[in-house]
Amino acid sequence: MGTLSAMSNMRNESEDRKMSKGRRSSFSIEEAGSGENSGEGPLKKGPWTSAEDAILVEYVKKHGEGNWNAVQKHSGLARCGKSCRLRWANHLRPDLRKGAFTPEEERRIIELHAKMGNKWARMAAELPGRTDNEIKNYWNTRIKRMQRAGLPIYPADVCLQVLNSSQESPHVGSLPNGDIQHADLLQAQNFEIPDVEFKNLKLSQGYLPFTPTIFDIPESGMFKQSVGLSHSYDLQFPDMRPPKRLREADTIYNTLESGISSSVPIFTQYVDYNCEKVAEPFKLSSPCHSDLNTNDHYHGGNLPGSHALLNGNASSSEPIAGPMKLELPSLQYLETQQGSWETPMSPLPSIESVDTLIKSPPNEQTQSDPISPQSSGLLEAIIYESRVLKGSNINSCHQTRDNCAMPSEVVKSSPLNPNETDWEELDDTNSPLGHSAASGLSEHTPISMISTDEPQSIETTQENDIKHETAKDGPAYCFRKKGSLNQLTRPDALLDLGWFGHNSEYGKDHSILTDAIGALLGEDRHGYHE
DNA sequence: AAGTTTAACAACCGCCAAGGA
């Protein structure tokens, strides 16, 4: 935090110096510096000068806060009211607490965020002297760092604390007006973490004193997009590339005691208001871990969601039921987020994990299903797929799911795995890797590979009362009903057809699949490269 | 020593809700 302090102290001293260069000033400093202009003409943007600050402070002394648009009239300050208000609130207020966040404050921020999500103003209200902007900046920087480090956003004890507080009281903390979604969502069932999930835990990284609990998975559209695909189980584990600086990690994890409990709701973060849409299909689509499939809570099939734990930036103040406003944080889908735990639950690999796998072939993770081709290459997978197809008329959909590995897992462990560029070339809108932005995220509700043509058959196989999406919200990667080969955006989607495509469309689709596999093997028509 | 990366920070932008005309 020495750096932080230094930065903070430096702030005022260097402010004017910084301003000499200007950031986004709409006109020159000379113009702005005059400050007391006629109150007309273009309003200045960019950094504030000391003179402007003095004018604003003087104005507030005389007139009090508020009526910010009048500042320009009364003082001649060439700033819009909004800008004045911001400057006052964030920098000039006398009760502001300058300097770096203390460890206590940092912890408080984490706790508050776990409860509130991105409610910066409310968080600031809980931290006297701190501004929402400060907290927001801190948080964004923090989660960026944590993601880069592959560390969980929320320490275990914070999760437990929120969980406990939510159980003790229907109103968490001092949240007004029943804004308790986060806490309620945290009341997910206690999860036992299968041991297998930690096989690849890289404790040797040295900065993971506790079991990772909450992982910063985007909850909003990005999350929805990815959850049925590859990254919904992108658990934040130490990256293969440790960050250059982990000062924060030291601070946080030294500050926050690491009492880990096996009952920490590890996977609740995957479940949001539409959890029923995503969890269950995913359950189906992980047949190589049927042991886990039988473990409902593992997949959160019936669980309430946890926005707070989903995403460091996720706001969860929105009602759970009904349309949810998508809040898309800037950091919600960093590349490093994908380079994560090699959980078998991740049907599609992150690029980094693929790279890792290519560089160092997988070992443990491929042991779960001797039948599945996940330990072989894509070619084997396709061969395997063809075998499955042959038997598909006999086997029920459910059986097939239970006996087959996710095709994308084949890709995952395959040395033929296409690289990121390939995916991007294919179809960004369908690629989780291509979704670094917030556009159109809600358009593809990830239902994994379930055929949208016959949700009933799926439901009959489920113990949980799950309502599946209809075709209009079909999975991003699933084979679309009207699909031609061009709509098969990924090889695993092709394979999925075989894995899950025992539906009424099967006969029609099968020839397409055959073509597609042929294309995969020989034509390279979509730009798959080795 | 130079170039690159990262963290911290400041400020703007757009959206939204409340209140008043």
Place this chain on the structure above:
DNA sequence: TTCCTTGGCGGTTGTTAAACT
């Protein structure tokens, strides 16, 4: 009831300095 103004909030971007390679 509608429109406008104001204030608040959250997301994003640009800049700088420090740290790192």
